[in-house]
Amino acid sequence: MHEPEFHDLSDDSDYAASQQQGLGGSVFGSDPGMTSGFNEREGSEVVYSKDNVTIHPTQYGSERISGRLRLVKQGPSLFMTWVPYKPSPDGADFLGNNSNSALSEKDRNLYTITPVPLSDVRSVRRHTPTLGWQYMIVVLSSGLAFPPLYFYSGGLREFLATLKQHVHIVRSADDANVFLVNDFQDPLQRSLSSLELPRALSVVNGVSSKDLASSVPSFENSERLNGRTYYVNPNTSEYSRRHKHKSHDPARDISLQVLEKFSLVTKFARDTTSHIFRESQSNSFDSYERKQQKQSPELIPAISTPSEEQSHSNDGVVEPDPLEFDKINLVWGNPRQPPLSSDEWAALLDSEGRIMDSNALRKRIFYGGVEFNLRKEVWKFLLGYHAYESTDAEREYLASIKKSEYETIKSQWQSISPAQAKRFTKFRERKGLIEKDVVRTDRSISYFDGDDNPKVALLHDILLTYSFYNFDLGYCQGMSDLLSPILFVMEDESEAFWCFVSLMERLGPNFNRDQNGMHSQLFALSKLVELLDAPLHNYLRQADCLNYFFCFRWILIQFKREFEYEKIMRLWEVLWTHYLSEHFHLYICVAILKKYRKKIMGEQMDFDTLLKFINELSGRIDLDGIIRDAEALCICAGENGAACIPPGTPPSMPIETDTGLYSSQPEDL
Amino acid sequence: MSYAYLFKYIIIGDTGVGKSCLLLQFTDKRFQPVHDLTIGVEFGARMITIDNKPIKLQIWDTAGQESFRSITRSYYRGAAGALLVYDITRRETFNHLASWLEDARQHANANMTIMLIGNKCDLAHRRAVSTEEGEQFAKEHGLIFMEASAKTAQNVEEAFISTAATIYKKIQDGVFDVSNESYGIKVGYGGIPGPSGGRDGSSAQAGGCCS
Numbered sequence: 001m002h003e004p005e006f007h008d009l010s011d012d013s014d015y016a017a018s019q020q021q022g023l024g025g026s027v028f029g030s031d032p033g034m035t036s037g038f039n040e041r042e043g044s045e046v047v048y049s050k051d052n053v054t055i056h057p058t059q060y061g062s063e064r065i066s067g068r069l070r071l072v073k074q075g076p077s078l079f080m081t082w083v084p085y086k087p088s089p090d091g092a093d094f095l096g097n098n099s100n101s102a103l104s105e106k107d108r109n110l111y112t113i114t115p116v117p118l119s120d121v122r123s124v125r126r127h128t129p130t131l132g133w134q135y136m137i138v139v140l141s142s143g144l145a146f147p148p149l150y151f152y153s154g155g156l157r158e159f160l161a162t163l164k165q166h167v168h169i170v171r172s173a174d175d176a177n178v179f180l181v182n183d184f185q186d187p188l189q190r191s192l193s194s195l196e197l198p199r200a201l202s203v204v205n206g207v208s209s210k211d212l213a214s215s216v217p218s219f220e221n222s223e224r225l226n227g228r229t230y231y232v233n234p235n236t237s238e239y240s241r242r243h244k245h246k247s248h249d250p251a252r253d254i255s256l257q258v259l260e261k262f263s264l265v266t267k268f269a270r271d272t273t274s275h276i277f278r279e280s281q282s283n284s285f286d287s288y289e290r291k292q293q294k295q296s297p298e299l300i301p302a303i304s305t306p307s308e309e310q311s312h313s314n315d316g317v318v319e320p321d322p323l324e325f326d327k328i329n330l331v332w333g334n335p336r337q338p339p340l341s342s343d344e345w346a347a348l349l350d351s352e353g354r355i356m357d358s359n360a361l362r363k364r365i366f367y368g369g370v371e372f373n374l375r376k377e378v379w380k381f382l383l384g385y386h387a388y389e390s391t392d393a394e395r396e397y398l399a400s401i402k403k404s405e406y407e408t409i410k411s412q413w414q415s416i417s418p419a420q421a422k423r424f425t426k427f428r429e430r431k432g433l434i435e436k437d438v439v440r441t442d443r444s445i446s447y448f449d450g451d452d453n454p455k456v457a458l459l460h461d462i463l464l465t466y467s468f469y470n471f472d473l474g475y476c477q478g479m480s481d482l483l484s485p486i487l488f489v490m491e492d493e494s495e496a497f498w499c500f501v502s503l504m505e506r507l508g509p510n511f512n513r514d515q516n517g518m519h520s521q522l523f524a525l526s527k528l529v530e531l532l533d534a535p536l537h538n539y540l541r542q543a544d545c546l547n548y549f550f551c552f553r554w555i556l557i558q559f560k561r562e563f564e565y566e567k568i569m570r571l572w573e574v575l576w577t578h579y580l581s582e583h584f585h586l587y588i589c590v591a592i593l594k595k596y597r598k599k600i601m602g603e604q605m606d607f608d609t610l611l612k613f614i615n616e617l618s619g620r621i622d623l624d625g626i627i628r629d630a631e632a633l634c635i636c637a638g639e640n641g642a643a644c645i646p647p648g649t650p651p652s653m654p655i656e657t658d659t660g661l662y663s664s665q666p667e668d669l
Numbered sequence: 670m671s672y673a674y675l676f677k678y679i680i681i682g683d684t685g686v687g688k689s690c691l692l693l694q695f696t697d698k699r700f701q702p703v704h705d706l707t708i709g710v711e712f713g714a715r716m717i718t719i720d721n722k723p724i725k726l727q728i729w730d731t732a733g734q735e736s737f738r739s740i741t742r743s744y745y746r747g748a749a750g751a752l753l754v755y756d757i758t759r760r761e762t763f764n765h766l767a768s769w770l771e772d773a774r775q776h777a778n779a780n781m782t783i784m785l786i787g788n789k790c791d792l793a794h795r796r797a798v799s800t801e802e803g804e805q806f807a808k809e810h811g812l813i814f815m816e817a818s819a820k821t822a823q824n825v826e827e828a829f830i831s832t833a834a835t836i837y838k839k840i841q842d843g844v845f846d847v848s849n850e851s852y853g854i855k856v857g858y859g860g861i862p863g864p865s866g867g868r869d870g871s872s873a874q875a876g877g878c879c880s
């Protein structure tokens with residue numbers, strides 16, 4: 001993977017300027033009378049304090065919560081905290097502006113940033129738009145991010161300068177506005193430092209884990225502070241009660257809760273910002289309107305520096321890029337791990353061959369996949385052909401039973417004589433279709449190449465047998481793509497057949513004649529995009545692309561045509577874990593679309609262009625990166641994401657009806 | 670490469686009749702019997718010359734199976750030409766032509782030029798549909814007709830180009846409002862003078878010019 005190079009801060013003009021001004025140390029300890037409930041203990045020193053640092057909890061620029069941002073030094077450690085002002089009785093905030101009274105005390109508390117040790121901060125992204133307030137986004141090592149903090153009264157530069165004095169920060173070579181805190185040159189160390197969710201949790205919502213308590217002695221008994229903090233009790237929260245049946249890990253529940261809150265906040269913040277940008281854009285085009293707006297300073301962003309003002313009036317109308325917010329990557333997935341090895345696998349089995357902790361196995365595979373030689377064994381569990389709690393002996397027995405069962409079904413069509421076939425059009429057509437398709441399936445893979453390759457005949461036999469096993473569904477194009485890697489891994493005809501049967505239990509509706517399985521997935525996808533990327537959704541609606549047909553091939557055959565063979569096996573085993581979501585494939589779709597959203601919207605692609613563009617992405621998508629993005633999106637979306645997906649959407653088991661699982665199909669062409 | 674016009678084509682017909690092979694023969698001038706079956710849609714493009722004007726053909730090759738009809742229908746939008754293909758060795762692919770035509774009439778614009786192709790004419794010994802039947806069907810439905818072979822390349826070039834020539838003539842005759850892209854025609858540089866430049870800036874993907 002690409003590793004960014006790092007620069008020192010000395011090349012940063014903002015930083016240099018602040019050094020010259022001797023800022024940093026000099027800003028701390030402003031009027032102590034203004035402290036808003038911050039209980040400092042002896043030995044802690046405020047090294048930075050800034051008022052009117054504001055977040056926008058909703059999409060209306062007028063709704064905001066202002067507060068004080070501080071850096072506090074405690075022994076060798078530095079902490080960041082942001083505490084909103086208490087609303088004064090007349091509803092005026094610190095500057096005397098009307099802050100929104102609709103925001104409840106509870107809302108305010110939700111956003112409070114309790115002291116976060118800088119050792120838990122991964123990066124600070126600075127945004128200095130030409131028009132508008134400067135703001136920053138602080139991202140924690142966990143991948144969580146706080147909502148954007150707007151510096152209404154300036155001070156972002158000093159903030160960074162102060163940081164630089166106390167902790168190690170470097171500038172990312174990828175993006176000059178990203179400052180990496182605690183960055184380790186050693187990528188291994190860096191990935192070790194990016195931690196798992198439950199730890200992040202303690203940082204964000206102030207639940208005092210042992211970890212935090214010991215590293216933050218000065219705050220461990222600051223009751224008042226905790227009282228102002230959003231706190232989720234894992235035992236009583238509405239959320240965990242609702243989801244007890246799903247997850248037995250309370251820490252996970254809370255972390256999802258927190259993630260949800262923050263992703264929501266950030267979504268709002270993003271909307272706000274683009275809203276502000278829209279305003280300022282129209283301002284720059286219409287001087288009359290601009291004058292009007294200037295009279296209500298609340299509504300338009302201050303123009304930060306004279307030089308910017310100048311460049312602005314010099315006709316050099318700098319249009320802020322509304323797509324810039326694309327880059328705000330709030331949460332990211334965990335680094336990919338090496339695939340599950342034989343030793344690890346052996347350690348997961350008890351003496352009789354049961355899998356002791358199937359959840360741990362699924363998690364492990366979700367993050368790393370499986371080594372090739374283990375796939376034959378492991379896939380049978382992931383596909384649900386073997387039960388996790390079965391023993392070696394039981395599985396061996398099952399295999400022998402299933403083998404003869406397979407032979408029985410296979411003999412049904414093998415016994416059809418030519419004379420009988422003559423009067424059995426449906427059979428002839430089905431067989432003909434399969435014959436035509438197996439010779440057009442993965443013949444470039446050496447396993448299937450060459451004339452009269454017996455593996456191709458195996459594909460044929462398995463598919464035709466399946467069409468007898470599930471006569472209502474029959475055969476449909478795309479099935480051979482799904483079978484091919486399974487046969488490649490299993491090598492054995494009967495085992496491949498039963499694994500394919502298990503897969504089709506989940507994906508059969510993709511091939512339903514009425515396409516209901518496909519339509520429900522495409523529908524769910526559109527809902528997910530609406531949730532996770534409203535501007536892209538709006539664009540697609542306006543471009544009349546909401547049927548998402550351009551993702552048809554992705555979903556029908558689980559991205560089989562989008563990645564090379566080895567990669568597709570990796571992706572499939574990740575999807576089959578159903579670890580974060582049964583519908584993780586839909587998050588993969590969202591992740592890919594999001595990756596190219598800028599191009600799609602920027603080039604104003606219409607349906608045809610988009611379809612062609614998506615088709616041509618084949619073979620050019622970085623699998624590991626996309627899985628990580630999808631993981632982050634899936635976590636961000638949380639329950640809201642799950643709610644986008646109607647029950648029975650593949651690969652969930654179809655909702656059974658009296659008339660059978662599959663609508664009976666008139667014969668295909 | 671710049672073009673005077675860009676025409677969108679769609680290739681339709683039952684699965685296995687040789688749609689993908691025809692496209693490959695046209696764009697790459699080769700016959701590759703071993704390739705993956707089409708899921709959804711695939712694209713090809715080539716420059717041709719008609720009346721000394723460079724014309725880019727952007728060709729959509731669709732999946733033929735009945736289950737995918739509903740999605741195939743969404744591809745008709747804005748096609749200027751269609752190649753409707755059957756396999757002369759399989760009668761049923763000829764029998765299904767009427768239903769394909771119905772789809773095309775319903776979902777494509779009324780001025781779409783349709784070329785009927787009886788493919789695999791190299792397999793004359795296994796012929797199941799006579800040339801006369803093909804001609805008759807085309808005549809009844811107002812289609813242009815050719816028998817062709819993706820394998821030997823016989824009539825492949827001609828099929829694509831005469832379709833383009835027909836479309837070009839319709840433009841000259843003023844049948845289309847070429848500024849309206851729903852007809853499947855885009856005007857590029859060197860086409861009708863005016864501010865609308867070639868929007869599709871990518872160069873031709875395969876094949877050379879021919880005429």
Ligand SMILES: Nc1nc2c(ncn2[C@@H]2O[C@H](COP(=O)(O)OP(=O)(O)O)[C@@H](O)[C@H]2O)c(=O)[nH]1
Pocket residue numbers: 440683684685686687688689690691701702703705706707733788789790791792817818819820821
């Ligand atoms: N003999 C012969 N075989 C052909 C011809 N065109 C296609 N084929 C064969 O027919 C099969 C199906 O072709 P394909 O292009 O994939 O059909 P599609 O489903 O309509 O795209 C291929 O395996 C080719 O080998 C042809 O002109 N002559």
Ligand SMILES: [Mg+2]
Pocket residue numbers: 688689690706707730731732
């Ligand atoms: Mg094809």
